[in-house]
Amino acid sequence: MRPDQPKYKTSEEVDFVIIGSGAAGGILAKELSTNGFRVVVLEQGPYLSESDFTHDEIKVLKEDLLTNHPKLQPNTFRKTPDEKAKHQRALVYGRCVGGTSVHFTANFWRFHEIDFIERSKIGPIPGTGFADWPITYADLEPYYTKVEWEVGISGLAGASPFDPPRSKPYPMPPLPVKSSGVVFERAARKLGWHPFPTPMAILSQPRPGRGACANCGFCLAFGCEVGAKSSSLASVIRVAERTGRCEIRPNSYVHRIETDAAGRAVGAVYFDKQRNTHLQKAKAVVVCANGAETPRLLLLSANKQFPEGLANSSGLVGKYLMLNSYATAAGLFEHPLNDYKGFTASRVLHDFYELDPQKTGFYGGGGLDARFDFTPITFAMGGYPVPGATGGLPPGAPRWGKAFKDAIRYNFTRTMRIGCHGTSLPLEANSFSLDPDLKDAWGLPALRMTYKNHPDDLKLATWQKDRALELLEAAGAQKKWHDPIEEDNFAFHLLGTCRMGNDPKTSVINPDHRTHDVKNLFLCDGSSLVTSGRGQPTMTIEALAFRAADRITALAKRGDLAA
Amino acid sequence: MDNALSRRHFLSHGIMGLSSTWLATHWPAVVAAADHAHSAVQSATPPQFEFFSSEQATEIVAISARIIPTDDMPGAREAGVVYFIDRALTTFASEDQKIYNTGLPDLQASVRELFPAVEKFSSATPGQQDEVLLSLDEHAAAPPRPFRPRPDAQTFFETLRQHTIAGFLIDPEAGGNRDGVGWKVIGREHEHIFQPPFGYYDKDYPGWQPPAKDADKK
Numbered sequence: 001m002r003p004d005q006p007k008y009k010t011s012e013e014v015d016f017v018i019i020g021s022g023a024a025g026g027i028l029a030k031e032l033s034t035n036g037f038r039v040v041v042l043e044q045g046p047y048l049s050e051s052d053f054t055h056d057e058i059k060v061l062k063e064d065l066l067t068n069h070p071k072l073q074p075n076t077f078r079k080t081p082d083e084k085a086k087h088q089r090a091l092v093y094g095r096c097v098g099g100t101s102v103h104f105t106a107n108f109w110r111f112h113e114i115d116f117i118e119r120s121k122i123g124p125i126p127g128t129g130f131a132d133w134p135i136t137y138a139d140l141e142p143y144y145t146k147v148e149w150e151v152g153i154s155g156l157a158g159a160s161p162f163d164p165p166r167s168k169p170y171p172m173p174p175l176p177v178k179s180s181g182v183v184f185e186r187a188a189r190k191l192g193w194h195p196f197p198t199p200m201a202i203l204s205q206p207r208p209g210r211g212a213c214a215n216c217g218f219c220l221a222f223g224c225e226v227g228a229k230s231s232s233l234a235s236v237i238r239v240a241e242r243t244g245r246c247e248i249r250p251n252s253y254v255h256r257i258e259t260d261a262a263g264r265a266v267g268a269v270y271f272d273k274q275r276n277t278h279l280q281k282a283k284a285v286v287v288c289a290n291g292a293e294t295p296r297l298l299l300l301s302a303n304k305q306f307p308e309g310l311a312n313s314s315g316l317v318g319k320y321l322m323l324n325s326y327a328t329a330a331g332l333f334e335h336p337l338n339d340y341k342g343f344t345a346s347r348v349l350h351d352f353y354e355l356d357p358q359k360t361g362f363y364g365g366g367g368l369d370a371r372f373d374f375t376p377i378t379f380a381m382g383g384y385p386v387p388g389a390t391g392g393l394p395p396g397a398p399r400w401g402k403a404f405k406d407a408i409r410y411n412f413t414r415t416m417r418i419g420c421h422g423t424s425l426p427l428e429a430n431s432f433s434l435d436p437d438l439k440d441a442w443g444l445p446a447l448r449m450t451y452k453n454h455p456d457d458l459k460l461a462t463w464q465k466d467r468a469l470e471l472l473e474a475a476g477a478q479k480k481w482h483d484p485i486e487e488d489n490f491a492f493h494l495l496g497t498c499r500m501g502n503d504p505k506t507s508v509i510n511p512d513h514r515t516h517d518v519k520n521l522f523l524c525d526g527s528s529l530v531t532s533g534r535g536q537p538t539m540t541i542e543a544l545a546f547r548a549a550d551r552i553t554a555l556a557k558r559g560d561l562a563a
Numbered sequence: 564m565d566n567a568l569s570r571r572h573f574l575s576h577g578i579m580g581l582s583s584t585w586l587a588t589h590w591p592a593v594v595a596a597a598d599h600a601h602s603a604v605q606s607a608t609p610p611q612f613e614f615f616s617s618e619q620a621t622e623i624v625a626i627s628a629r630i631i632p633t634d635d636m637p638g639a640r641e642a643g644v645v646y647f648i649d650r651a652l653t654t655f656a657s658e659d660q661k662i663y664n665t666g667l668p669d670l671q672a673s674v675r676e677l678f679p680a681v682e683k684f685s686s687a688t689p690g691q692q693d694e695v696l697l698s699l700d701e702h703a704a705a706p707p708r709p710f711r712p713r714p715d716a717q718t719f720f721e722t723l724r725q726h727t728i729a730g731f732l733i734d735p736e737a738g739g740n741r742d743g744v745g746w747k748v749i750g751r752e753h754e755h756i757f758q759p760p761f762g763y764y765d766k767d768y769p770g771w772q773p774p775a776k777d778a779d780k781k
Contacts, residue, residue, distance in 0.1 A: 179762030335763030
């Protein structure tokens with residue numbers, strides 16, 4: 001079914017080894033191999049495809065078919081650096097070819113101009129690492145367009161008055177509206193807000209080799225059986241494979257980047273499925289392992305020459321972690337919405353993208369969307385992906401017995417949620433680092449997460465939650481409620497941990513995604529972000545990846561990567 | 564089994580939106596996967612239990628029938644939840660075996676403590692059964708009467724509660740929710756794919772229109 005891939009020997013020095021095959025790694029693999037380079041992609045997870053995907057909630061949600069495994073890869077968590085971290089699951093990410101893009105929601109908003117220059121606009125925020133990006137929206141615009149057309153995004157250009165300028169419309173119309181979207185749109189308009197069809201990385205029309213969305217309803221957290229979700233797996237990786245120059249090597253867990261006496265990367269050291277160790281040699285190394293595993297790999301690669309970890313002269317590798325502020329409200333309606341059908345979110349609004357701190361009293365902004373992000377089981381009892389996550393029933397609802405059955409019977413088809421997505425501020429203390437005690441199943445130091453929300457992030461979540469409740473009120477919900485606003489101890493969005501900048505003292509990579517310290521080492525994924533955006537990072541990660549591929553190609557072609 | 568073949572039905576009939584290239588590329592593999600899933604379902608409801616003794620199974624059926632009781636609609640009993648749990652305890656939930664092994668006797672002790680004349684949970688009246696479970700529910704308000712804390716039974720009840728719900732609502736092709744009765748209860752249509760309109764509110768939706776006066780925003 002798949003085209004034959006080249007099989008490179010590990011001793012053969014390929015042009016690029018890419019670590020991670022997710023949103024960024026897949027695009028870099030496609031671009032670099034299309035540009036004529038020999039590429040090996042090392043992916044720690046298995047190579048699954050459409051026929052492996054399933055609606056089995058146990059396999060997918062409980063047994064982590066597509067995601068990092070808490071038993072093999074345990075984590076620890078603490079709120080502040082002076083605490084000892086405790087063992088708990090702290091994050092979820094995709095662990096298969098295609099990475100997190102296989103199971104994500106596929107919300108694909110672009111960042112706006114403000115996200116890149118906000119520090120200059122509103123001034124410093126004491127105690128934070130709030131900074132401008134070294135690139136602007138205009139630099140990235142062509143690449144956003146490239147994502148939309150090459151990866152496959154559905155949406156309606158010009159539907160939001162707050163949208164940033166774009167050079168081209170979307171390649172295909174929005175997906176059909178859901179009942180939650182209609183309810184949301186009508187109520188938002190009553191309030192004078194500007195709802196619009198959510199841009200989604202899901203095909204509304206078939207493409208060669210891929211089906212259009214079949215509205216099966218097992219979308220968020222699941223892999224798409226018809227290739228409609230625009231994961232790296234369904235889109236760019238297949239193109240990379242067809243070049244005949246790109247080898248995707250699954251079940252390859254990279255745990256060290258090897259350097260030579262001159263301080264250059266020579267390749268990536270990994271465990272294969274049988275836990276044998278190999279070194280894949282390459283002229284340059286591109287790490288796209290996500291905002292948790294990328295800094296971890298750099299820290300694991302410490303050696304005599306780089307005692308604090310590779311590319312860490314700034315001391316910032318792993319720091320300035322941002323998760324995106326989040327809150328949810330939910331409503332119950334008189335008639336069935338049947339929102340279990342279809343994809344997750346069909347309407348969104350960006351009226352609060354740019355709030356004025358002088359008026360609100362806090363920094364931040366965001367977007368609200370109409371969504372249904374439950375499966376039948378998680379609706380009835382919550383618990384995914386962390387113990388204690390709320391289900392679809394209101395707080396205090398019965399948990400068993402006739403009253404419980406009545407509640408799921410009435411509510412399942414009549415419930416919708418509003419997701420309130422927003423900014424989070426970069427704080428140096430918030431980080432991923434190596435746990436000093438806990439080891440993973442391979443004997444390597446486990447990921448330790450340190451995180452305490454900036455108070456403004458919580459204020460924003462509360463403020464947006466109040467708007468969501470206002471909307472549900474205007475929509476005539478029979479009942480409305482919200483999840484408690486609490487400090488985070490679990491990460492979905494893994495952002496900012498190897499931030500981009502011009503100054504090697506205050507950033508890890510330069511605007512070409514090249515590490516300041518190692519000439520032939522590049523990083524591109526959520527870790528590259530300087531600010532968090534308003535809650536939907538993958539579109540920007542992918543635009544950065546297309547741009548990084550252009551920059552890296554230019555450097556390679558003029559011999560700037562050679563020793 | 565009226566709808567247990569919905570995935571295959573989807574494959575043979577639900578081709579709307581799938582390009583012919585996609586079908587040509589993926590059809591054989593997906594049919595193979597669907598067949599496999601189907602035979603897994605067939606073998607997932609064995610006539611014999613692998614983990615439970617028949618006495619234990621009777622108790623589990625009785626408890627899960629109070630967690631999701633049968634009324635005018637089917638409950639855990641009709642969904643064959645006990646078979647799902649039996650399989651779970653020898654596969655993905657094997658680490659929970661101990662909870663069942665220690666928790667069920669502890670729960671039965673609770674039955675005798677509250678109702679000395681009653682031997683087993685399954686021989687108690689529904690009212691008595693609910694009282695026992697209420698006494699073990701950490702989330703319930705005040706227990707109906709003072710009781711001896713039984714951590715093993717409480718953990719067991721919470722675990723069984725979750726397993727019962729999972730076995731009632733999981734995709735039938737994944738080995739529970741027999742005949743899709745759990746989905747019937749919650750109003751989830753047993754189809755593999757859907758087409759708009761999805762619900763009441765999008766039925767007459769005219770399509771997205773720009774708001775009347777947009778120029779004054781932004």
